[in-house]
Amino acid sequence: xxxxxxxxxxxxxxxxxxxxxNNINKASKARFQCGSRFLSSQTSLEQHNNFHYDExxxxxxxxxxxxxxxxxxLQLQSKSSMNLxxxxxxxxxxxxxxxxxxxxxxxxxxxxxxxxCTTDLQSLYGKDRVFNTPLNETGIVGMAIGYxxxxxxxxxxxxIAEIQFxxxxxxxxxxxKNEASMFRYRSGNQWNCGNxxxxxxxxxxxxxxxxxxxxPEAFLTHIPGIVVLIPRGPVMAKGMILSAAxxxxxxxxxxxxxxxxxxxxxxxxxxYYIPIGKAEVMKKGHDVTVVGWGRQLxxxxxxCDMAQSEHGISCELIDLxxxxxxxxxxxxxxxxKTGKLxxxxxxxxxxxxxxxxxxxxxxxCFLSLEAPIKRVCGYDxxxxxxxxxxxxxSEWKNLEAxxxxxxxxx
Amino acid sequence: KMNVAIACYGDGAANQGQIWExxxxxxxxxxxxxxxxxxxxxxxxxxxxRHSSHSDYYKMGNHIxxxxxxxxxxxxxxxxxRFVKEFCGSGNGPMYVEMMTYRYHGHSMSDPGxxxxxxxxxxxxxxxxxxxxxxxxTMIDAGFAEADEIKSIEKKIRKEVQAETxxxxxxxxxxxxxxxxxxxxxxxxxxxxxxxxxxxxxxYEKSFWKS
Numbered sequence: 001x002x003x004x005x006x007x008x009x010x011x012x013x014x015x016x017x018x019x020x021x022n023n024i025n026k027a028s029k030a031r032f033q034c035g036s037r038f039l040s041s042q043t044s045l046e047q048h049n050n051f052h053y054d055e056x057x058x059x060x061x062x063x064x065x066x067x068x069x070x071x072x073x074l075q076l077q078s079k080s081s082m083n084l085x086x087x088x089x090x091x092x093x094x095x096x097x098x099x100x101x102x103x104x105x106x107x108x109x110x111x112x113x114x115x116x117c118t119t120d121l122q123s124l125y126g127k128d129r130v131f132n133t134p135l136n137e138t139g140i141v142g143m144a145i146g147y148x149x150x151x152x153x154x155x156x157x158x159x160i161a162e163i164q165f166x167x168x169x170x171x172x173x174x175x176x177k178n179e180a181s182m183f184r185y186r187s188g189n190q191w192n193c194g195n196x197x198x199x200x201x202x203x204x205x206x207x208x209x210x211x212x213x214x215x216p217e218a219f220l221t222h223i224p225g226i227v228v229l230i231p232r233g234p235v236m237a238k239g240m241i242l243s244a245a246x247x248x249x250x251x252x253x254x255x256x257x258x259x260x261x262x263x264x265x266x267x268x269x270x271x272y273y274i275p276i277g278k279a280e281v282m283k284k285g286h287d288v289t290v291v292g293w294g295r296q297l298x299x300x301x302x303x304c305d306m307a308q309s310e311h312g313i314s315c316e317l318i319d320l321x322x323x324x325x326x327x328x329x330x331x332x333x334x335x336x337k338t339g340k341l342x343x344x345x346x347x348x349x350x351x352x353x354x355x356x357x358x359x360x361x362x363x364x365c366f367l368s369l370e371a372p373i374k375r376v377c378g379y380d381x382x383x384x385x386x387x388x389x390x391x392x393x394s395e396w397k398n399l400e401a402x403x404x405x406x407x408x409x410x
Numbered sequence: 411k412m413n414v415a416i417a418c419y420g421d422g423a424a425n426q427g428q429i430w431e432x433x434x435x436x437x438x439x440x441x442x443x444x445x446x447x448x449x450x451x452x453x454x455x456x457x458x459x460r461h462s463s464h465s466d467y468y469k470m471g472n473h474i475x476x477x478x479x480x481x482x483x484x485x486x487x488x489x490x491x492r493f494v495k496e497f498c499g500s501g502n503g504p505m506y507v508e509m510m511t512y513r514y515h516g517h518s519m520s521d522p523g524x525x526x527x528x529x530x531x532x533x534x535x536x537x538x539x540x541x542x543x544x545x546x547x548t549m550i551d552a553g554f555a556e557a558d559e560i561k562s563i564e565k566k567i568r569k570e571v572q573a574e575t576x577x578x579x580x581x582x583x584x585x586x587x588x589x590x591x592x593x594x595x596x597x598x599x600x601x602x603x604x605x606x607x608x609x610x611x612x613x614y615e616k617s618f619w620k621s
Contacts, residue, residue: 134438139431175428189592224593248595 023305032388048366065116079266084259087267088117088199092160092242094271099158099245103147104130106140106162114164115201131215137163141172141198145180148195156195166202166254167214179227180250189405194248197241201257202230203295204346204392209385215347215378220252221324221356227251227344228324229278230294233263236321239274247276248291256295263298279327279335285316286401288340291331292355293320296393297342303398315407330358332364339370340405344393349377370409375399412499416444424467433504437474440503444494445471447506448481455526468508475562476506482541485548512539529580586618 060239064202069100082090095102106120110132122130144159163169165373171178176198184192205215220228229248231237237255244251256263282297283304292300297319305316316334320326335341345356354375362373376393419429424447436443447467451458458465468476475497479490487509494505512535516523523532537543549555586609609618 134431136431136435138428139435142428142432143435149471171427184595185592192595194595227594 018327020193020370027249054375078269081264081266082234083264084231084234084237084255085115085117085261087237087265088241088255089119089121090267091238092118093121093124093244095158095160095241096121096129100175101155101157102129102245103157104160105164107135107145107164108132113162115257117199117255117260118162135167137170137172138175141175141180145175145193145200145250148193149183149191156193159196160245161196161198163198165212165257166200166216167211167215169198169200169216169220173219176220176226176252177223178248181223183225183250185225192248193250196250197244198250198252199241200252200254203256203258204253204259204383204388206388207385208383208388213383213388215254215294215345217254217323217345218347218351218353218355221326221353225249225323226243226324228235228254229274229276229322229324230254231274231321232254232294232319233259234258234265234267236274236319238267239272240321243273243276246273251276253387254294258295263307268381274321277322277325277327280307280319280321281316281330282319283315283317285314285338287338288314288342288405289313289316289331289334289338290317290398290402291318291341291343292345293323296346299393299395300344300398303393303402305369306395306399307402311403311406313402315402320357326346326357328357328360328364331361335361336365336368339368340409341369341373342376342398342401342405343373344376344398344401346378347394349381350380351376352377366383371405372408374405376401412442412501413471414442414444414495414498416446418421420447420450420453421447421449421451421458421465421467422461424449424470433471433474433506436504438499442498442501444463444498445474445504447508447510449508450534451512452513452517452526454517455521457526466508468506471504471506472512474504474506476508478508478510479513482511482539482544484541484545 009347028289046252056287073253094105096104104118106113108129109118110115111124112121118130124130132142140161140163144161148156150156163172178194180193184194202215202217217228217230220226227244227247229240229244229251231253237253240253244253278382282301284305288307290300290304297317300317304317307313307315316338318334320331341358343357345352345354347353349355351374354377357376358373376398378391378393381391417432419426423429429445432443433445435441435447447470449458449467464470466478468478470476477490477494480486490507494507498505513522514532514536546560549558550557557569607619611617
């Protein structure tokens, strides 16, 4: 069959040709016939909890966000202790095993990738499904779009692209903004490329310098039509990648590279899903709300502990988890209770994602605020090399901010 | 024999980085892919000699083979593409196809199309290379159709287009809420913060207020 694709961007349909080459069509049709991409024994955090995440519940002025399922109370059979790299690798392996249309590609993924997140995947699933690409971010993202998009005669396959460092996302930005994010909208739902995930390591790592440390989440969250998720550890990573695989929208996952080996958690062996667009209250408190995501939460946990032990300040720590869409309701409910808010991120302060949180919260619950909202972020410079320690929003800078808003509100 | 994918782009886009990137991958992995350059000699308002240092687009693939086809001749296009599809679908990898064509009007409604070329060129192309004229003349010369037959077909088509246009103009206006549809798979119109409280139109009476 002569497939005539009406898009004029060659790079975005190149994977269509590859899919034809691999004869994935049959496999992907089989996937849709069985109804679920994964084993029917899948469990979901939601199933273990009466609370329905689809409902926007306003529990009243002083309630915090809806209760997050307590991982230990769930009847999940077994867990394994592993770091972030292992969690990601196991999740990708799980997806490749159960979704025959899934492919993983990017620079150097074949030997395992620079962070070893894709070790052994090629030997387990074959060169047709796990393969290296040339050094072409535009091509990599374009390929993901073309592979994920259904076309006449075949369903879209699950494309999991890896960008080696988040700093390199910029050549692919046109593909993300003008192709992926608008695919469904511009075709009136006739076409879509929702079956794609872009993973990339982000954030400071101690020695990354200008081009191995950046946090580009603000650029990405400014794009309507895509989902941006940031896991804070191995447990979140697995649930988010599985949610991303199921999502009908293109998903970008920013993985905190500083935690790849450092963060070790007990990850449930079964499938579970972290809901997109829902924040998590990591620690309840009543004096000040502290909001962060990804790696910054390990810093904020320290700051909150210091505030408690040294000053008796009770902090409510919130992990946004999902930046686009983001859970303003949870943050608002918390601020209505505490009256004070701190937002912290590594990215430069001007027009960082913290600015969006601040603008939305002051609009929603201005009269609940007892102090101006403080942002503790990186400075407005390129990410420095020698000055990294001074640049980063450390736990001490955050502690100062917490003390400042407490003093202001007295 | 494999299915083949074709990407069409203009001479203006032919020098875009993303095309070189995809060509590299297509060639590396021998993908069944056709790079089709629709060369109408103008990248909006700039002629090919002024925007491309190399304007033999079918050679642009370097080691990727390419052919040039007279895009105004439907028979040439048909036979040419038959060959290209055969080649690419057999695992030989991609091919570049340059279609020589022309644009009579401006690039868009804002472009009169005459500020960067002269009218004689447009008129000459229209009279000597017009694809529809070619089909008409060929059919009449070969005895496949009478001139009257063709005229009645044209009349029928014109009537059909006018009827469809009339019908389209009578459609209901789109709802403002449709603007928010399909940004995501599950439209977020149900989330309060996504629907603005009002949309102010230049004509105040037409402004939209959330009730």
